[in-house]
Amino acid sequence: MPNIKPFRALRARDDLAHKICELPYDVVTTEEARRIARSNPVSFFHISKPEVDLPQDVDRFADDVYRKGAENFGRFLEEGLLVPDVGEYLYLYRLQVNQHSQTGIVAVASCEDYINGAIKKHEQTRPEYERDRARHIEALKAQTGPAYLFHRPVGHLQGIVDEWTRNWPDVDFITDDGVRHTVWTIGQPETIREIVRIFQRMDAVYIADGHHRTAAAVRVYREWGGAGGSGWFLGVFFPADQLKIYPYNRVVRDLNGLTQAEFFARLGYFAEVTPGVACEPVRKHQIMMYIGGKWYCLDIKPEVIQGRKPHEALDVALLQEHVLKPVLGITDPRTDPRISFIGGPASAQKVQALVDVGRYVCGFSLYPVSTSDIMAIADAGLIMPPKSTWFEPKLRDGLFIYSIE
Incomplete structure (x- = not known):
């Protein structure tokens, strides 16, 4: 009330x-x-x-x-x-x-x-x-x-x-x-x-x-x-x-010592990786990745999502828990200087531009969180990951x- x-x-x-x-x-x-x-x-x-x-x-x-x-x-x-x-x-x-x-x-x-x-x-x-x-x-x-x-x-x-x-x-x-x-x-x-x-x-x-x-x-x-x-x-x-x-997209400065081939191999445990054309995902649990001058589509595997609480099933949380932290070594995205956040309109295009000029090696374009997601998480008394939404x-x-x- x-x-x-x-x-x-x-x-x-x-x-x-x-x-x-x-x-x-x-x-x-x-x-x-x-x-x-x-x-x-x-x-x-x-x-x-x-x-x-x-x-x-x-x-x-x-x-x-x-x-x-x-x-x-x-x-x-x-x-x-x-x-x-x-x-x-x-x-x-x-x-x-x-x-x-x-x-x-x-x-x-x-x-x-x-x-x-x-x-x-x-x-x-x-x-x-x-x-x-x-x-x-x-x-x-x-x-x-x-x-x-x-x-x-x-x-x-x-x-x-x-x-x-x-x-x-x-x-x-x-x-x-x-x-x-x-x-x-x-x-x-x-x-x-x-x-x-x-x-x-x-x-x-x-x-x-x-x-x-x-x-x-x-x-x-x-x-x-x-x-x-x-x-x-x-x-x-x-x-x-x-x-x-709007989504809050991510760009990272390096691959944590991995070659691009090694990085792609590690991604296989998280998602089905296919060449992409568009820079923005079309649905939840799909992430677009830009690296080496090309876009790739990451369709998160069902077993990665299954059994998750509402805040854990957000794409931003899944990316952090399965890629940014264990593969790229970014434990705390709030303080790690190797990651930056790009939010708002046309943020996927900004991700591509930042990678193309060499400031970052890789970028991730996310599907926007919905108000239904926010309400479900808040109603459960849970907290969303940092930099999840851009209004x-x-x-x-x-x-x-x-x-x-």
Whole structure:
């Protein structure tokens, strides 16, 4: 029974939202953000990645970084770049790119529901990144970007969304990556109450992206003892059938001392290997591999999959357990410098390009994980392997801010 509620948002000024709002803090490097912020004084990176306004050698976890974030946040408020709404509302947030469209409910959700499992996770968080966002929240006394969540589709809820989005939007702009961002405010009390009731009738909602944001908000809630608005965290909730999930592909620097022939011989225990044409697999349990200027199709053998738990049967897990670890010696993909990850649209083509220029010797193109996979794993209380999913289009930080004071 997930609990959501309306909130009084701080929002990027409508006419400047296209200049203020930025990609999530954790999908751009500090140098990329520094370059953008240098040429844009109203970029939200001045708040979400405040190290961009400090010397290049600064430790991004230093006290000065959080102080600078709070200082910049105050400046944006004073200059009217961020504007508080007059009341507590829900919002609709639509992202459109090419032929894809998804519309979610923007609300704050209960930290207690995260603790008791009504809001389910599928990813392990790293303590240092969790602490970083918790310190950022405490310094600003605000959550500056939403978590990205999803739920099983509900026809009645979709009907409300469809009806409401016939109205003129508050905000509508297109970012440099071609994504259209559109926002509507739901201020009608009865509609708000009905949406809240619909969520309360759901069995669960699921975190897609933003595990560290969510865990950080819960950490602050515990440290503050529930004071102020700390018992809630900011999120956008999409129906599962509208999400677009891309694979997180792998490239490796060497074959761990094996010749290509020896490597292929070892692969025979894992999959049927045949010459391939396409660079992307067409189904689950099929992996495309690029090596020596050619694509190969790896059809994972049934006996490799049989009897596996949901998280162990993911292609990314099978590849790690049967190829990357025992054959290529990559025990921990999170820390091994011999492996890199390429996610998002056209990532298979990027894999090929990186191998062709000699930066890597081999690449693997995976079939995307489904929302059904994620829900099955989260419902079982299990954790997916690192770098399993890439959700796109990305939400923009700065559109909605939740003050916990």
